[in-house]
Amino acid sequence: xxxxxxxLERKILDYLNRPAYKPLKEKSLSKKLAVxxxxxxxxxAALYRLLDSDRxxxxxxxxxxxxxxxxxxxxxxxxxxxxxxxxxxxxxxxxEPREGVAPVVQDVYxxxxxxxxxxxxxxxxxxxLKRRRSGGQRCGRIEExxxxxxxxxxxxxxxxxxxxxxxxxxxxxxxxILVGDSGVKNAQPDDKVVIEMFRFPSHxxxxxxxxxxxxxxxxxSGVDIQxxxxxxxxxxxxxxxxxxxxxFQASRFHESNLDGxxxxxxxxxxxxxxxxxxxxxxxxxxxxxxxxxxxxxVHIADVSHFVPSDSVLDREAxxxxxxVYLPGHVLPMLPELISNGVxxxxxxxxxxxxxxxxxxxxxxxxxxxxxxxxxxxxxxxxVYEQVLPIIRDPDRSGKRVSVAVRALLADMHQLAMVLxxxxxxxxxxxxxxxxxxxxxxxxxxxxxAHQVEHGESHQMVEEFMLAAxxxxxxxxxxxxMPFLQRVHDRPTLSKLRAxxxxxxxxxxxxxxxxxxxxxxELLNHAKGEVFEQAVNYALLRSMKQAQxxxxxxxxxxxxxxxxxHFTSPIRRYPDLTVHRLxxxxxxxxxxxxxxxxxxxxxxxxxxxxxERRADAAERExxxxxxxxxxxxxxxxxxxxxxxxxxxxxxxxxxxxxxIEGLVHISWLSEDDNFYYEASTISLIGQRSGRRxxxxxxxxxxxxxxxxxxxxxxxxxxxxxxxRTSENPKRTKxxxxxxxxxxxxxxxxxRKRSKRKTAEKTGRQ
Numbered sequence: 001x002x003x004x005x006x007x008l009e010r011k012i013l014d015y016l017n018r019p020a021y022k023p024l025k026e027k028s029l030s031k032k033l034a035v036x037x038x039x040x041x042x043x044x045a046a047l048y049r050l051l052d053s054d055r056x057x058x059x060x061x062x063x064x065x066x067x068x069x070x071x072x073x074x075x076x077x078x079x080x081x082x083x084x085x086x087x088x089x090x091x092x093x094x095x096e097p098r099e100g101v102a103p104v105v106q107d108v109y110x111x112x113x114x115x116x117x118x119x120x121x122x123x124x125x126x127x128x129l130k131r132r133r134s135g136g137q138r139c140g141r142i143e144e145x146x147x148x149x150x151x152x153x154x155x156x157x158x159x160x161x162x163x164x165x166x167x168x169x170x171x172x173x174x175x176x177i178l179v180g181d182s183g184v185k186n187a188q189p190d191d192k193v194v195i196e197m198f199r200f201p202s203h204x205x206x207x208x209x210x211x212x213x214x215x216x217x218x219x220x221s222g223v224d225i226q227x228x229x230x231x232x233x234x235x236x237x238x239x240x241x242x243x244x245x246x247x248f249q250a251s252r253f254h255e256s257n258l259d260g261x262x263x264x265x266x267x268x269x270x271x272x273x274x275x276x277x278x279x280x281x282x283x284x285x286x287x288x289x290x291x292x293x294x295x296x297x298v299h300i301a302d303v304s305h306f307v308p309s310d311s312v313l314d315r316e317a318x319x320x321x322x323x324v325y326l327p328g329h330v331l332p333m334l335p336e337l338i339s340n341g342v343x344x345x346x347x348x349x350x351x352x353x354x355x356x357x358x359x360x361x362x363x364x365x366x367x368x369x370x371x372x373x374x375x376x377x378x379x380x381x382x383v384y385e386q387v388l389p390i391i392r393d394p395d396r397s398g399k400r401v402s403v404a405v406r407a408l409l410a411d412m413h414q415l416a417m418v419l420x421x422x423x424x425x426x427x428x429x430x431x432x433x434x435x436x437x438x439x440x441x442x443x444x445x446x447x448x449a450h451q452v453e454h455g456e457s458h459q460m461v462e463e464f465m466l467a468a469x470x471x472x473x474x475x476x477x478x479x480x481m482p483f484l485q486r487v488h489d490r491p492t493l494s495k496l497r498a499x500x501x502x503x504x505x506x507x508x509x510x511x512x513x514x515x516x517x518x519x520x521e522l523l524n525h526a527k528g529e530v531f532e533q534a535v536n537y538a539l540l541r542s543m544k545q546a547q548x549x550x551x552x553x554x555x556x557x558x559x560x561x562x563x564x565h566f567t568s569p570i571r572r573y574p575d576l577t578v579h580r581l582x583x584x585x586x587x588x589x590x591x592x593x594x595x596x597x598x599x600x601x602x603x604x605x606x607x608x609x610x611e612r613r614a615d616a617a618e619r620e621x622x623x624x625x626x627x628x629x630x631x632x633x634x635x636x637x638x639x640x641x642x643x644x645x646x647x648x649x650x651x652x653x654x655x656x657x658x659i660e661g662l663v664h665i666s667w668l669s670e671d672d673n674f675y676y677e678a679s680t681i682s683l684i685g686q687r688s689g690r691r692x693x694x695x696x697x698x699x700x701x702x703x704x705x706x707x708x709x710x711x712x713x714x715x716x717x718x719x720x721x722x723r724t725s726e727n728p729k730r731t732k733x734x735x736x737x738x739x740x741x742x743x744x745x746x747x748x749x750r751k752r753s754k755r756k757t758a759e760k761t762g763r764q
Contacts, residue, residue, distance in 0.1 A: 006046060008039075008042060008043060008046040009046045009049060009050055009055075011033060012029070012033070012043075012046060012047060012050060012056070013050070013055060013056070013066070015029070015032065015033060016056055016064060016065060016066050017066055021065075023059070023063035023064060023065045023146070023147075024063065024064060025062040025063060025064070026044070026047060026062065026064065029047075029064060030043055044598075045596075045598075047064075048596070048598030048599070048601075048602075049598075051598065051601070052597075052598060052601070054067060055067075057074070057090070058602075059123055059146065059147045063147060065146070068125055071127065071128055072125055072126060072127055072128065072143065073087065073089045073090075073108060073125075073126050073128065073140070074089065074090050074123065074124070074125055074126070074146065075087040075088045075089040075090055075108070075123070075124065075126065076088050076090075076121065076122070076123055076124075077110075077115075077118045077119065077120060077121070077122050077123075077124050077142070078120050078121075079115065079118070079119050079120045079172070081171050081174065082112065083112035083115065083174075083203050084109070084110060084111055084112050084115070085109075085110045085115050085118065085142075086107040086108065086109060086110070087107065087108040087110060087124060087126045087140060087142075088107055089106075089107075089108065106137070106138060107137070108126055108128065108137075108138050108139065108140040109133055109137050109138070109139050109140070110126070110139070110140050110141065110142060111139070112203045113203055114140070114141035114142060115142055115202065115203065116142045116145065116202055117145070117199075117200035117201060117202040117205070117207075118142050118145050118200075119149070119172060119173075119200060120149065120172055121149025121150070122145050122146075122147065122148055122149050123145070123146045123147040123149075124142050124143075124144065124145050124146060125142070125143045125144040125146055126140040126141065126142055126143065127140060127141050127142075127143050128140050129141060148200075150233060151196055151197050151198075152194060152195070152196055152197075152212075152230060152231075152233060153166075153168045153169075153172070153173075153177070153194070153195050153197060153209070153231070154168070154169050154192065154193070154194055154195075154215070154227045154230050154231045155167050155168040155169050155176075155177070155192070155193065155195065155708075156169070156190060156191070156192060156193075156218055156708055157179075157187045157188070157189060157190070157191045157192075157193045157211070157214075158176075158189050158190070159189055163178060163179075163180065163181070164178075164179040164180055164181060164183070164184055164187065164211065165177065165178055165179060166179050166193060166195050166209065166211070167708065168195075169227065169231065169708050169709075169710070170620075170708075170709065170710050171709060171710065171711075173201060173207065175201060175206065175207070177195060177197065177201070177206075177207040177208065177209045178206055178207065178208045178209070179195055179208075179209050179210065179211045180208075180210070180211075184211050185211050185212070185213070185214050186214065187211060187214050188217075190217060190218045191214050191215070191216065191217060191218065192214075192215040192216060192217070192218050192223050192226075192227055193211050193213065193214050193215060194211070194212050194213040194214075194215065194230045195209035195210060195211050195212060196209055196210045196212050197209040198210060213230070215227060215230070218708075219628075221443075221444060221445075224621065224624050224625065224628070225326060225328070225329050225621065227624075228326065228617050228620055228621045228624070229331070229617075231617075231620070232613055232616065232617040232620075233613075234324055234331055234613070234614075234617060235319065235320050235331065236331060238316065238335050239312075239316070241312050242312050242313055242316045242335060243335055243337075245311060245312045245313045246306075246313060246334070246335040246337040246338050247337060249306040249307070249313065249337075249338065249342075250306070250337045250338065250341060250342045253306070253342045253352075255349070255350035256350075258350075258375045260373060261352065261372075261373050261374050261375045262355065262372040262373065262374040262375070263374075263375055264285070264297075264299070264353075264355070264374050264375060264376045264377075265350055265375055265376060265377040266377075267285050267297075267376065267379075268285060268379050268404050268405060268408050269283045269284065269285045269297070269299060269376050269377070269378055269379055270283065270284055270285075270378065270379055270380050270381070270382060270405065270408060270409070271283045271284070271345055271347070271378050271380075271381045271382065272284070272382045272383070272384060272387055272457065272460070272461050273381070273382075273383060273384070274383065274384060275383045275384070275385065277383075278330050278332075278339075278340060279323075279332070279339050279340055279343075279344050279570045279571060280301075280344050280345040280346060280378075280381070281300060281301040281303075281343070281344070281345060281567070281568055281569060281570040281571070282298065282299070282300055282301075282345070282461075282465060282567050282568070283298075283299040283345050283353070283376060283378055284296070284297065284298060284299070284412060284461070284464055285297035285299065285408075286408060286411050286412050286415065289359060292362065293359050293360060293361055293362070293367065294359065294360040294361075294362070294411075294415050295357060295358075295359050296357070296358045296359075296360060296415065296464060296467065297355055297356070297357050298355070298356045298358070298464055298465070298467070298468035298567065299345070299353040299354075299355045299374065299376050300353055300354050300355075300356075300468070300566065300567050300568075300569065300575075300579075301343045301344065301345055301351065301352075301353060301569060301570055302343070302351075302352040302353050302354050302373065302579070303334070303338070303343050303569035303570055303575075303576055303579065304354075304569065304576060304579040304580050304583060305343075305352050306338050306342060306343055307334065307338070307576065309580060313334065313335075313338075314576075316334075317333050317334055317573050317576065318573055318606075320333045320573070320610065321333070321572075321573050321606060321607045321609070321610025321611065321614075322571055322572050322573060322607070322610055322611055322614055323339070323570070323571035323572075323614075324614040324617060324618070325614070325618060326617065326618055326621050327438045327618070327621055327622055327625050328438070328440060328444065332570075332571070333570070333571055333572070333573065334570065338570075339570050339571070343570055344570070345376070345378055346378065346381075347378045347379075347380065347381040348377060348378065348379075349377065349378070350375055350376070350377050351375065351376060351377070351378075352373070352374075352375055353373075353374050353375065353376050354371065354372075354373060354374070354579055354582060354583075354586075355371065355372045355373075355374040355376075356369065356370075356371055356468045356471055356472060356566075357369065357370045357371075357372070358467055358468070358471050360415065360418075360419070362418075363418065363422075364415070364418040364419045364421070364422045365422075366467070366471065369471045369474075369475060371475070371582055371585060371586050372586060373583070373586055379405060380401065380402075380405050382409075384455070384457040384458055384461075385457070387409060387457035387460070388455060388456055388457045390406060390409055391409050391410055391413050394406045394410070412460055412464075413456065413460055415463075416456075416459060416460040416463040416464065417456075417459075419463045419464075419466075419467060420459060420463050423463075423466075423558070423559070424520060426559045426560075427515075427516035427517055427520075427559035428516070428520070428557065428558055428559040429516055429519055429520055429523070429556075429557045429558075429559075430520070430523070431523065431536045431539060431540055432523065432527065432532065432536050433533075433536055433537070433540065434451035434452060434453055434454075434658075435451065435452045436449055436450075436451055436452075436622055436626075436658045437449065437450055437451075437452050438622060438625050438626070446625050446626070446628060446629040448629070448657065449625075449626055449629070449657055449658055449659070450658070451658050465567045466558065468566060468567055469486075469563055469564055469565060469566050469567060470558075470560055470562060470563055472564060472566040472578060472582060473485060473562035473563050473564040473566075474561075474562045475582075475585065476562075476564070476578070476581060476582075476585075477552065477562050479585065479592055480592075481581055481584075481592050481594045482550050482594045482595060482596065482597055482600055483550070483564060483577070483578055483581050483594060483600070484548055484549070484550065484564065484565075484574045484577050484578065484595075484600050484603060484604055484607075485548070485549060485550065485551070485552055485562070485563065485564050486546060486547075486548060486555065486563050486564055486565050486574070487546065487547050487548075487549055487551070487552070487553045487554065487555060487563070488543075488544065488545075488546040488547070488554075488555045488556045488557050488558070489544045489547075489553055489556060490544070490556045491542050491543050491544055491556070492544075493513075493514070495542040495543075496513040496514060496542060497513060498542065499513070499538055499539060499542040500513045502538050502681065503522060503535060503538070505679070505680045505681055505682075505693070505694075506531045506534065506535065506693075506694065506695060508522055508525060508526065508531075508535065509522075510522055516556075516559060519539065522535065523535065523536065523539070529695070530641065530695045530696065530697055531694060531695025532695070533641060533643060533653070533695070534642075534643060534694035534695040535695075537643065538694075543556075543557070544556075547604065547608060548574055548603070548604030548605075548607050548608050549600065549601060549604045550595075550596075550597045550599075550600030550601055550604065551597070551601075564578050565578065566578045566579070566582070572607075572611075573607055574603075574604075574607050577595075577603070581594055620710070623659075623710055624707060624710070626657065626658075626659040627659070627705055627706075627707045627710065627712060628707055629657070630657070630659060630702060630705050630712060631705050631707065633702045633705070634702050634703070634704070634705060635701065635702065636701070636702050637699055637700065637701050637702075637717055638654050638655070638656060638657065638699070638700060638701075638702070639654070639655045639656065639697060639698075639699055640652035640653055640654050640655060640661075640697070640698055640699070640700050640714070641653050641655060641695065641696070641697055641698075642692060642693065642694055642695060642696045642697075642698060643660060643694070644694070645676075645681050645682060645683060645692065645693060645694055646676070647665070647676040648664065648665055649662050649663050649664040649665045649667075649668075649683075650662070650663050650665075650668075650683060650692050650698075651663075652698060652700055652714055655697075659712060660712070661700070661702070661712035661713055661714040662711075662712070662713055662714065663698075663700060663713075663714045663715060663716055664713070665683060667703070667713075667714075667715045667716065668683065668685070668692065668716050669685060669688070669690070669716070670718075671687070672685040672686065672687045672688050672690065673685070673686045673687070674686070674692075680693060681693060681694055698716060698717075699716075699717040700714035700715060700716055700717060701714065701715045701716075701717055702714060703715045
């Protein structure tokens with residue numbers, strides 16, 4: 001059924017379609033259209049209907065515009081070091097219609113001269129061209145940069161010909177940016193500085209900017225952290241009014257005031273967290289019912305008590321979206337008076353919580369769920385490394401732990417393993433992607449790094465947090481209340497087929513590509529093998545990313561129908577919104593009020609954006625810290641695993657120090673030429689038959705470290721053969737086989753011509 005466009009919707013569309021229209025945000029647009037307070041609700045509803053129907057689009061910064069016309073696509077640009085680029089469309093790019101085939105989002109290739117001054121992350125309007133690349137990829141030309149990813153960049157200052165220049169960090173800009181007079185802002189050569197770009201560079205024009213801030217000397221302590229904060233525009237210091245509000249809310253908290261709360265201060269309750277945890281927002285209790293069932297209590301810091309809706313604290317938390325955890329530094333979502341003070345579940349301190357009580361049968365089947373505003377006093381705080389030794393040998397490792405707490409830990413382990421088994425039987429997936437933890441010395445310098453494996457103590461906490469999140473999402477759905485869900489859509493069939501083809505090259509077989517049980521069986525088979533990381537990362541790339549949305553499409557990886565984030569309100573804003581909705585259920589309000597679907601869509605998009613920004617910043621600073629640590633290692637040899645194979649070389653991840661570097665194809669061997677074999681995702685030597693493929697172990701030498709450009713280059717150690725899970729045998733390569741066949745074919749110049757053709761084909 002075709003929906004009729006209302007007068008107000010038509011008014012919005014007409015304004016946005018004006019030739020001279022400059023993209024506006026919602027508030028500015030309402031002023032332009034003379035929307036009054038009385039009609040504000042109708043205006044917002046009309047705007048959200050247009051957004052939901054894709055009649056208009058909203059950029060990541062809230063600017064509104066109509067979608068691109070036929071023959072054009074809008075998307076995000078990714079620029080390469082060669083100056084070319086790829087536009088990743090927001091939706092499927094127009095293609096020739098094929099019956100029964102769904103439209104596919106395909107990247108559009110853009111040559112350097114058609115890139116204009118667009119750079120990675122910019123939102124652009126691309127005109128589709130008739131020409132295509134050899135593989136059929138569509139080509140395009142950038143017509144307009146709709147929205148810059150950022151105008152702020154961090155780099156190293158230097159002077160040339162009496163003018164100040166800045167070489168921007170990372171591979172974004174190959175050439176330096178002109179910043180005018182030397183010594184501006186008292187900058188000295190080799191200082192790390194922040195610039196505001198006002199003329200972006202293109203393939204034929206130098207970029208220009210204004211130096212706005214000097215961060216300090218390149219390489220000095222803390223400068224790398226400040227560089228990342230500025231590079232990713234991360235919120236650092238809290239405004240004064242937010243601090244004042246936090247002080248006021250903290251002053252109102254009194255441990256003796258338990259009015260309206262379930263008193264659990266005499267219950268045995270524990271927290272289990274990482275060793276360096278800064279905030280503690282979840283605690284666990286576990287008892288038996290008279291019927292012999294388990295009664296799990298998941299107690300989450302009641303942050304909503306200290307952060308009233310639409311207060312200055314709430315608006316700041318919404319703006320930040322989440323806490324940012326950088327190596328050696330935290331940017332909290334809420335001031336530490338709350339996040340590390342009155343809301344933090346510290347040992348032997350009375351704290352306010354929202355409790356979820358889930359009753360499980362001995363087989364782990366949930367049979368009842370209740371909620372309560374409560375008060376707890378944590379009996380004992382543990383770090384992950386302490387828990388399993390106590391469970392396995394309580395008399396030896398748990399001497400200083402009470403008998404009751406030891407019994408609680410044992411019961412928690414028993415129930416968690418039952419719940420874990422049920423999850424995998426239901427089809428849940430678990431990727432093994434170890435986290436990199438950086439080690440610091442007493443002076444704050446990097447002393448090393450290691451990968452953290454998640455053992456059974458991590459699994460215990462994870463199972464209980466998952467159970468609480470599922471229980472909350474199920475209850476909200478049963479009440480018919482719209483809420484911000486954490487969803488994970490199923491991967492496309494084409495992605496799964498490509499993954500199955502990839503693992504077959506490694507000697508693995510995926511029995512049923514659409515079966516989660518088969519996928520998990522494959523992951524289990526890969527454990528301990530040299531290609532384990534390759535398989536896990538390949539499956540991760542095959543999956544869609546989890547999203548925040550008001551629509552329920554389930555969670556594919558967890559194999560559950562309803563899921564949301566509830567257990568970390570100190571560090572995630574979505575959890576805080578869910579707490580406020582659960583509060584209505586606890587208070588037994590007759591009429592439950594929640595946000596609209598359109599409001600949830602907008603909120604989810606914002607929270608997802610801040611989450612990905614935080615993840616990217618953490619990865620980038622981790623890389624900088626590790627590169628800095630590797631500066632003095634040039635010339636040293638180390639064992640590594642091949643984690644990526646491309647036509648231009650192989651990526652290797654160090655085993656002792658988990659940092660990834662590139663071995664360029666020209667550095668694989670001095671007396672051999674290597675070509676890329678797509679069917680096996682390998683680089684193969686034409687003379688030697690030596691093969692480098694994903695998962696192989698190799699010995700490499702550190703050749704070059706460039707912290708500013710974020711580059712680490714390796715070289716293969718001479719006479720170092722890759723070690724695979726199979727016995728390395730010298731087999732004839734594809735080219736050699738072709739050459740043998742050609743020698744047996746017709747004689748003369750025709751034979752030589754065919755041999756040349758075969759060699760050329762093998763190198764492409």
